[in-house]
Amino acid sequence: MLIAVLSGLIVSILYVPFGKYLKGRLSICVSLLPITLFAYFASFIPSIRGGNHVTFHYPWVPSLGVNFDFHLDGLSLLFSLLITGIGSLVFLYAAPYLQGHRYLDRFYAYLSLFMAAMLGVVLADNVLLLFIFWELTSISSFFLIGFNNDNADSRKSSLIALGITAGGGFFLMAGLILMGHLSGSYSIQEMLGTNEYLKSHALYGWILALVFAGAFTKSAQFPFHFWLPGAMKAPTPVSAYLHSATMVKAGIYLLARLNPVLGGTDYWMYPLVIVGGLTMLYSAFHSLFRTDLKAILAYSTIAALGILVFLIGIGTPESLLAASVFILVHALYKASLFLTTGVIDHETGTRDITQLGGLRKVLWPLSIAGVVAALSSAGVPLTFGFIGKDLIYEATLHTQGILPIVLTAVAVLTNIWVLYAGFLAGIKPFAGALPERYAHIHLPNPLMWLAPLLLALLGLLFGCFPFLVDGALLNPAARAILQAPIGTPLKIWHGFNPVLLLSGITLAIGTLLYVIRKPSSHNLAFVERFNTLSPRYIVGRIARFAKVISRRYTNTLHNGFLRVYLLRIIVFAVLLLGFRLFTGGAVSLTLNHLSPISAYEIIVAAILIGAIFLAVTTPSRLTAVVATSVIGYCICLQFVFYSAPDLAMTQFSIDTLTVVLFVLVLFRLPPFLNFANRSTRLRDWTVALAFGAVISLIAIQVLNQPFDEAVSRFYGDNAYTLAKGKNVVNVILVDFRGFDTMFEIVVLSIAAIGVFSLLKLRLKASEKE
Known part of the structure; x- marks a missing residue:
């Protein structure tokens, strides 16, 4: 079952390297995928007809309650056969309909991805897994609706459809998580045993509102219906597939699937009927x-x-x-x-x-x-x-x-x-x-x-x-x-x-x-007189107003100058931290329990202060870089003084590498352009001193707090037994903060891809203007 659901995703990925070979007569071969899946799901008809249901369990992230749990009963079988059966005909139909189209390989990749997403929606028993596939249908339909990307109306329609359906998906996510939290399980089949508890809970109304928002937006219910006529800009095979049998019925499927869990009350019945x-x-x-x-x-x-x-x-x-x-x-x-x-x-x-x-x-x-x-x-x-x-x-x-x-x-x-x-x-x-x-x-x-x-x-x-x-x-x-x-x-x-x-x-x-x-076109002209009262027009006005506000906000707070961004971040931090510091009780400035300051610490501190002063006053970029490296080396010495040689070596390596890279990049750049007047310098000095004072007070407060060794003892006791590492600091960074490190790597990878794309970008002369 897992292979059947994900096969469309796999095929869409394979289209990246091999799609160019399937643009001609071989494009019809991809139709074998939905035909095979239709035969596979049809093989379950005798079992389902006898009143049985089939469950498949594949562990994924069991600690978070997210698994590949699939449930096949009469409802999911009906939708699966529609998705694959009509999908087979649409795949066959699209081959001659789009014959010779330069993006035919992309079309089949998007269509295969969408089919996989819809199968995941109707077969998922885990509501979190259902939501993942639910959002994947919105993303894949965005590419299908906007397939004719050289047409402005197609691009606009795809954005509207994505905005409406993905916005509803956000509310649906909240509703599904709330359901899982209250019922103690994210399995729909297990939720059936807690349906009376959910219906009697104080949050039942909120759950319904959130679920309805997701279902109504996806299935184009009033007043969210207007995205569907606009989506007709898509090629006809897309309209036949998405807007008759699959995507628009995802919301219908959701309501039908959750009917035994949430239905049977007036709060469920009246909104749906109305x-x-x-x-x-x-x-x-x-x-x-x-x-x-x-x-x-x-x-x-x-x-x-x-x-x-x-x-x-x-x-x-x-x-x-x-x-x-x-x-x-x-x-x-x-x-x-x-x-x-x-x-x-x-x-x-x-x-x-x-x-x-x-x-x-x-x-x-x-x-x-x-x-x-x-x-x-x-x-x-x-x-x-x-x-x-x-x-x-x-x-x-x-x-x-x-x-x-x-x-x-x-x-x-x-x-x-x-x-x-x-x-x-x-x-x-x-x-x-x-x-x-x-x-x-x-x-x-x-x-x-x-x-x-x-x-x-x-x-x-x-x-x-x-x-x-x-x-x-x-x-x-x-x-x-x-x-x-x-x-x-x-x-x-x-x-x-x-x-x-x-x-x-x-x-x-x-x-x-x-x-x-x-x-007659006259009839259409008559009804279009009332467009100013339509939900599409009202939402459009709201969107334009939001765009104006966003532009003003961006031009004011995000004007492209790094120094302005840093100034606002620091000012906000000073105000927030200062407020919390002085409203959280008396500020203790006692330093008696600290070790006495040695002469070499005073010397290193003096060098550090001098380097800071030089870095902020010199007109030379290279001098500023060298002064910054001196600051880093002074911090290295402080680590050595307090018996942290591993941190000192890490700091030393990073500082050295940073200085070399900065010198290579900044060597041929001109001196600083100094636009700051006296009032600007006074403002910057004031903000810097305020920030330093707040951080110093926080550091003193931290030093005056009772020292709890529980966390340190945990890492010391478990570093080797759980993570097989003798260096506690390395174990914390690599194993205990593994997710943090992974996301840092992801961010750097995305940045690298962006830089590579810009380097490879080839613009026409008109585009450069």
């Missing part, structure tokens, strides 16, 4: 006014995500089964519509629905895929969407205590608008007469039309024979969300009942709306 209901209505309504195919699909996707949040919030067995079914329903028809849109854009050069029509005559396999997918999105009988829609209405009608009539009305209205959007995207481009400018169009590579056709036909197959996926996938997924058996089998026909009536009303009004209402 936010989900508002999102589905708002976005479905906006889809009516769009004329770009991707924009239509984007807003209808947000509506579908709102429906899923809405159903999870209701929390009944019927609603959770409906959510499980709709996850698959939506993934099939929406991925098909996205891929169909990609072919239309690829062949015609436009996605404007007002300019498209009659394409069935030249793209007939795509017309079948588009029409069947549109019918499934509408919920026409014998399609999988019909079963999913009926389950939604059944869930809302059987809701107890929260106005089932209102919930049902919201669901019906949303589905009417989603039907209209689906017909626009799947039927409108192929209906009517073929414009003369598109008469030359021909079918593209079969891989580009087989993928959407297969997905659409699967929606038809599962609609006619729902038992193929009911017991194997959907019922186990709902059982995992509810943590209880769900015995309701999926059926095509439930007889004449209110649910069937609502389905008929939805189809009739939605079809009538499609026939009567024609898409």
